[in-house]
Amino acid sequence: MGRYNFDAVIFDLDGVVTKTALVHAGAWKKMFDDYLKEREKRYQEPFKEFTREHDYRSYVDGKPRYKGVASFLESRGIDIPFGDPKDPPGKETVCGLGNMKNRAFNQILKKDGAEVYASTVALIHALKKAGIRVGVASSSKNCAAVLEATGLLDLFEFRVDGVVSAELKIPGKPEPDIFTTTCDNLGVTYDRAVVVEDAVSGVQAGAKGNFGLVLGVAREENEEELKINGADIVVTDIQEIDIDRIERWFQEGLADK
Numbered sequence: 001m002g003r004y005n006f007d008a009v010i011f012d013l014d015g016v017v018t019k020t021a022l023v024h025a026g027a028w029k030k031m032f033d034d035y036l037k038e039r040e041k042r043y044q045e046p047f048k049e050f051t052r053e054h055d056y057r058s059y060v061d062g063k064p065r066y067k068g069v070a071s072f073l074e075s076r077g078i079d080i081p082f083g084d085p086k087d088p089p090g091k092e093t094v095c096g097l098g099n100m101k102n103r104a105f106n107q108i109l110k111k112d113g114a115e116v117y118a119s120t121v122a123l124i125h126a127l128k129k130a131g132i133r134v135g136v137a138s139s140s141k142n143c144a145a146v147l148e149a150t151g152l153l154d155l156f157e158f159r160v161d162g163v164v165s166a167e168l169k170i171p172g173k174p175e176p177d178i179f180t181t182t183c184d185n186l187g188v189t190y191d192r193a194v195v196v197e198d199a200v201s202g203v204q205a206g207a208k209g210n211f212g213l214v215l216g217v218a219r220e221e222n223e224e225e226l227k228i229n230g231a232d233i234v235v236t237d238i239q240e241i242d243i244d245r246i247e248r249w250f251q252e253g254l255a256d257k
């Protein structure tokens with residue numbers, strides 16, 4: 001038993017460690033708006049734009065790419081074939097649309113790079129110095145590329161991302177498996193682990209997995225939404241917390257499930 005009542009912190013990537021959530025949202029909007037406009041021309045379906053505030057948060061944010069595509073299309077009553085992950089970008093399949101979004105994201109990443117949240121990186125360094133295990137769990141298949149672009153690839157002891165999930169056939173958020181797999185590989189029990197998430201699907205996954213603490217990061221004035229869906233504590237930025245405050249929450253029983 002160490003000094004603290006928690007042994008590991010598992011971070012989501014986009015919107016928690018890196019400032020890529022808005023890049024993802026922009027890429028999703030461009031892809032879906034283009035597709036919906038094409039459907040308007042082809043099928044005379046009235047165009048209704050894809051919005052970050054409702055559509056991105058509700059159907060896409062935090063989910064594996066193809067699951068996000070399918071979830072949004074279902075919300076609009078659009079039924080197209082799932083297709084194959086090798087489908088070319090833009091083909092009218094779930095995979096084709098997902099691949100189009102991925103191409104748009106990578107074009108932006110290559111052009112503009114990616115920024116980090118300095119407060120999150122500072123906390124990670126403090127955790128590691130204190131002997132607390134650190135992992136990253138992201139639905140994105142671009143996780144490694146983003147971490148490499150920001151110089152953070154070696155900061156985490158273990159990574160479960162969209163590529164690893166596909167290889168191991170791990171279900172995506174809101175199922176807790178990417179977090180539990182990270183904990184398993186770090187040798188940490190779930191009740192002594194903290195999950196840090198900015199997406200509704202992510203805090204739902206944390207709640208389902210019965211982790212010691214689910215910490216929500218509300219980047220878009222969505223504190224209440226994160227709280228309702230499973231976050232034990234909600235902050236607007238990681239600078240609002242430190243190791244001792246996390247420990248205090250554990251001691252006070254706020255994270256008991």
